[in-house]
Amino acid sequence: MSTRTVLISGGSIAGLSAAYWLSQAGWTVTVLERAEAFRDGGQNIDVRGLGREVLAKMGLEDQVRAQTTTEEGTAFVDDKGRTVGAFPVPGTDGLTAELEILRGDLARLILEALPPEVSIRFGDWIEHVHNQEESVEVDLHSGQKETYDLLIIAEGVRSRTRDSVFAGGVSRRELGLNIAYGTIERTAEDDRWWRWYTAPDRRQVSLRPDNQGTIRAMLAFTSKDRNFASLPPDQARAELRRVFEGAGWQTQRVVDGFATSQDVYFDYLTQILMTRWSTGRTCVMGDAAWCVTPIGGGGSSLALIGGYVLASFLSQAPPQESGTRQSGDLQPYLEQYEQWMRPLIDKAQQLPPGVPNLVYPKTRIGVGTIRTLIRIASLGPVRKVASRFNPVAKKQQELPEIRLVQRV
Ligand SMILES: Cc1cc2nc3c(=O)[nH]c(=O)nc-3n(C[C@H](O)[C@H](O)[C@H](O)COP(=O)(O)OP(=O)(O)OC[C@H]3O[C@@H](n4cnc5c(N)ncnc54)[C@H](O)[C@@H]3O)c2cc1C
Incomplete structure (x- = not known):
């Protein structure tokens, strides 16, 4: 054999x-x-x-x-950093999972x-x-x-x-969503929550803790005709600065942090x-x-x-x-x-209806509507139902058996 x-x-x-x-x-x-x-x-x-x-x-x-990464949950915030809706880890396999690494x-x-x-x-x-x-x-x-x-x-x-x-x-199914990820310095006001902010003109910013004393930041925006992942990195950073101008909350800190961060990575979701x-x-x-x-x-x-x-x-x-x-x-x-x-x-x-376009609203009224929906979704009973929608979190199948060999 x-x-x-x-x-x-x-x-x-x-x-x-x-x-x-x-x-x-x-x-x-x-x-x-x-x-x-x-x-x-x-x-x-x-x-x-x-x-x-x-x-x-x-x-x-x-x-x-x-x-x-020690993340305690996900909190959606407004432009003043006030929590609109919070999804803590214990009890739900929601946006923050029990095992984040x-x-x-x-x-x-x-x-x-x-x-x-x-x-x-x-x-x-x-x-x-x-x-x-x-x-x-x-x-x-x-x-x-x-x-x-x-x-x-x-x-x-x-x-x-x-x-x-x-x-x-x-x-390939392009989702029309640009995301830039990068690592920035942690400050005294950062906590152990994934903080997520939605701004008008289809923009989002998020900050996540890690286990290395830094913050993992994300800038995302939808666009059917602009693919930043295909641009030279310096050009993509410069364009990103323009797209996120005036977005509010901690956006400027992230844009400035990405200018010197060593690991900024652009993805056009496909x-x-x-x-x-x-x-x-x-x-x-x-x-x-x-x-x-x-x-x-x-x-x-x-x-x-x-x-x-x-x-x-x-x-x-x-x-x-x-x-x-x-x-x-x-x-x-x-x-x-x-x-x-x-x-x-x-x-x-299979993406939920309206994703990504509806969750990246164009207008301030749209942002307000999203915040109201998040507030409702964060209420205890609804939160439990919402967490069941993640197909990978559910165990609908048993893993098949594997035949292992004993090595001598
Ligand atoms: C450096 C890196 C950073 C990432 N950061 C994130 C992130 O921040 N957020 C997120 O959601 N996902 C990220 N991903 C993607 C994430 O790892 C994957 O979505 C997921 O884990 C599935 O992994 P995969 O092994 O199928 O693909 P990937 O993790 O993409 O790995 C593919 C591997 O194949 C190698 N490779 C590519 N072409 C060749 C070739 N021709 N010959 C040999 N090797 C090749 C690549 O170098 C890479 O190591 C990252 C992936 C990498 C490699």
């Missing part, structure tokens, strides 16, 4: 989750990450529902709990938990994929040619390998929709397959779950005879992975 081999392209949450579980299932795993070193960055993300269960199975739940911290925890057999290579990437019936051959940028039983593409929303392998099978997630010996997962965007929410939980579910079905594949590779023998397991994940993804990609 020989162990099956897999190349995972992309070393973030989805790729590392798949690497962890496939290695535990006895596969020989190689991870290829395009960046020169492990990517530590990113803002606050949440882990909910089945994502938490996957973390617990990895034995990482307590470590994540020890590194949470910086993206880089979560990715590092999984990286450090990988079995020693997993090989990770940085600074290299796939140039061409030759997808065959019984194996997949890749030409790497470094000049090497390698052959594997399976290629998993986990390269995030802008994956190039996905676009070339699944050409014609990928569509969902990825694919007709299928596997072809031959290649499959796709995480944001590369189904990006739900931060508005859909739960992208990191879905990445964790996807790695586990893919590995659990592949772990049911019969062992391979030494020196033989059979065509099509992984296809049924890849299809089961897709059937299991699809309902969860379809729900996460």
